[in-house]
Amino acid sequence: MGEIRLSVVAPCYNEEAVLRDFHKRMSRACRFATGEDHEIILVDDGSSDTTWSLIEALADEDAHVVGVRLFRNHGHQLAVTAGLSVAKGDRVLLIDADLQDPPELLSKMMRIMDGGADVVYGQRAARMGESTFKLASAALFYRLLNKLSAVPIPRDTGDFRLMNRTVVDILRGMPEQHRFIRGMVSWIGGRQVPMPYVREPRFAGVTKYPLRKMIAFATDALTSFSTVPLQLAVWLGLMSGVFAFLILSYAVLQWMLGNVVPGWASSLVAISFFSGVQLIVMGVFGEYLGRVVQEMKRRPLFTIASIRQAGISTPLPADYYKLGVAEQGALLEQRFLKVSG
Secondary structure, three states: OOOEEEEEEEEEOOOOOOHHHHHHHHHHHHHHHHOOOEEEEEEEOOOOOOHHHHHHHHHHHOOOEEEEEEOOOOOHHHHHHHHHHHOOEEEEEEOOOOOOOOHHHHHHHHHHHHOOOOEEEEEEEEEOOOOHHHHHHHHHHHHHHHHHOOOOOOOOEEEEEEEEHHHHHHHHOOOOOOOOHHHHHHHHOOOEEEEEEEEOOOOOOOOOOOHHHHHHHHHHHHHHHOOHHHHHHHHHHHHHHHHHHHHHHHHHHHHHOOOOOOOHHHHHHHHHHHHHHHHHHHHHHHHHHHHHHHHHHOOOOOOEEEEEEOOEEEOOOOOHHHOOHHHHHHHHHHHOOOOOO
16 A cells, blocks of 8 residues: 555544534645645544534545444444554554644654654643543553553553554554554554643543543553463462461461360451452453453454545445455555545
8 A cells, every 4th residue: 555645544433523623624734744645534433423424525525535434333443443444645643533632743743754753652741621530540551551561652642643654554464352552553663752742622522431431441451461460360369378378277276276266257257358369360360361252253353334435435345354454455445445536
């Protein structure tokens, strides 16, 4: 691929309130950085509002816009992955459509990459409009992740980043179902350069990451890049075993001395403690085992309903998901992304 200079990939979930403003600012930033040599890929992640209708309208009005509609809501990380499967650019910018990450920083990121960087990632020097709990939990998450992960993952970063074609192709070839893209990009390596910036408040609409999704996302990150929880489970099991042996030794010693061993209270405490430890250990192993089962099924990472460009909506052929990464890219290039030509 790599037929154009820049692709922008923006996942969209119920973004009707901000989408036109995002398109306006992103288009202006792309033209300033690359002239007309760009595309803006808007991925509708199963929205329940008018997001897809707006994407269709933008794709009809602007030949640079490529609309990708997923069959259902797959989640942010897989929506990004779907956008990457379509992107043709020598460089690919990942950015959310909520305008918290300013599109106007694109030119600066392009200049840094011109200096030899493989990845330019936005690093949040400040996060405006976010609660104390969100800031504190995010800080704790990234510090904990760096302590546990075998791969250094920069703190205070999101998926806002510019990547060259080599990194994008490697990322597209990574098949895991439970994806933590910022960690996957860090794992790839190369020259990765931070760009500090101030993250703005959400332009409109509401956050798509409530506490439940934040916890699930953190779990995916930890289990994808660290086996430390498994090691902790083993050590916890060993410690509980030692503790049980000491209690048993104490009970036998008291019996040999003719002392009455205290009964119900101590027994109940010990049983409750060991039962809790066993459940924790089983839960940790079950979390990893569940992910192994999901990977073994080899289901497609995402399902695309149609691609819209230049007034034409085209469904994917039935055999698309049976193809390899390279074959999928070639098929999209030949059959779907040249409709404007």
